[in-house]
Amino acid sequence: MRIGPIEAAPGQHAFGYIPVAASRSGFAPDIPVHVFAGTQPGPTLLVQGAIHGAEIIGTVAILDLIAELDPSRLRGNVIAVPVVNRTGFEFGERGSRIDGKDMSRLFPGNPEGSVTEQVAHAYFDQVIQRADVMLDFHAGARTAYERYVLFGAEADPSNPSDMERIRRKLVVAFGLDQAAFFPPGTFGQNQAKAAIEDAGVVQLTLEFGGGTGWYANGRQNVDDARRGIWNTLKAMRMVDGDFASDGPTCTVYNANVVIWKPDVDGLFLRMKRFGDRLDAGDVYARLVDPVTGATRAEIRTPEAGIVIPSGQEWPTIGATSVGILGVIDRVENREEMDLHVDLVPKEVA
């Protein structure tokens, strides 16, 4: 398999960088890519981390996977990209400091655009389009903690498309006990996700870990992320083996309530834990004066729901969502499902 200048013969692992656009000073955030070419035909899995540069739990899991993956025992190909957004990674930031843009929103990119638009174009063209399935690792960076599989809302849940049927299985196969989808338009229009799906790539987003949990939970989150990648390889029939998971069920939430930070600011103090049930109007968090401790604002949920494992922990917050509530859409039972998916590979090793 050849990705840009990186070529792996069957049974081999190759590593290199995809050249991308340079900034005004010549700084070029070339993208590091590992290619594992299997010895038998099969689909291609792309695993990527740190497209938001500070969200690095998936990065560590991918590095661990790289040390374990034996291409001679692989059916199909694995493309592993531990850090997509090198400038964001360098500066511990979500987007790119070169032009302030968020690459994850820019696909399919623009070869004539800003540096990040050009990077997005090169990455989409040379990497993403080659995949059958894409695992995109996100996290809470240093300020929030997350733990669920995120996937796109289905147009007609009673009549899912072939891609949506495959995705449903992969969501459960990944092995977490919780998954969620957002109603369309929750965070604005995302043409990038549509571009990826239009390219025939089944996409899962993993919201996994975060800094405020790293001290106690970092290693466990990395191990669970790596377990999820292996589960996906098994589900895609690229390797053999049994699935491992948090437990027999995966609760799928319709994450229909996003709690936003109000205009008032202060030290953020979350009052609710994951799994708590809130009624409309209940207090989710408080903003307190850092000197007197007086409450400046109570952040209340506009609608009832259950706190899904996603939310701000650190006491200072930007203009962002601080919590997500959902209602249970369904509970999937792994023990009653065949988690394997059959894909028509784009690539032949």
Place this chain on the structure above:
Amino acid sequence: MMPTPTLLAGVPVEPGSHIVHHLHAATTHGGFDVAAQLHLLRGATPGPTLVVHAGMSGLEIEPALTLPRWLRSIDPRSLRGNLIVAPLFNLSGFEFERIEAAWDGADLNALGAGRVDGTVSEQLIHAYASTVLEQADAVIDLRTGAQWGYYRYAGVHDVGGSERIESSLALAASLGLPHAALGEPVGATLAGAMAARGITWVTAWLGGGPGLRDHREVDSQALEHLLDGALAHLGMSDGSPADPAPMLRIHTILRPEAQRGLTFMDTSLRGSQVSAGTELGVVRDPFEGHVVRSVLAKRDGTVLHAGASWPVVPEGSTLAILADPL
């Protein structure tokens, strides 16, 4: 003990009362106020003056979640002496989420005792040192690991004479933290400048963002316990000080050097005895995953701290601290 002041931070405070004071120090060219917000508590009976401040770094903000609550538990009518508390000193750093003061980029911990005719931050530190710290019988400088580290020890600077050092160590040992350690870096710190003037000073390292999710209440209670212990130790309350902590002398502070990458420190080593050459952590290549460097103990010692908790560490971060018994 210093004579009981009639003014606290330059303002009158009635015995048995608690006020919040805005200590104005300077004005920026854009007209913004450079100031500190201080709680001033004057006890009903005379006694020592304890100053507690946190958030000299605009990112070390966690104590501000606890200090106002703790202050509400203090009845100044039953207090002996005076208590001055700045829950979040570096307000501009907090506002703009940075270590330094936003107005002039100055690290408030690195300006010595400030200058009356210096930058606005130097003026702020000068005002604070001259009107507040010089009144103090004891100062507790609360530090945390912000978003990168997780700490638990009380540090003392090895300057200012044996009497000052002994009183600082005694205070440090009374705070309920696992260790009291002599050998905090001095450099151009405010702590060093005030210690050189003979003021009892403890830099208490407690908590950090990585513990917020899992240890928020534990750390908050530990901070309240620490402050209660200080009041008891100084005779300002009727409480009991914590059992004395073992005392150590810091001999090694490890920071990022040579190869950079994803840094993983073995936090489980904290408090344990290690020998020279023990691997305290590793640095991994962020794109290929292999270990590019082992972080090794350079000599035998007790691991006082083994951060950082977040794998991407800013330059100059403390990765580990080793110490010997004092």
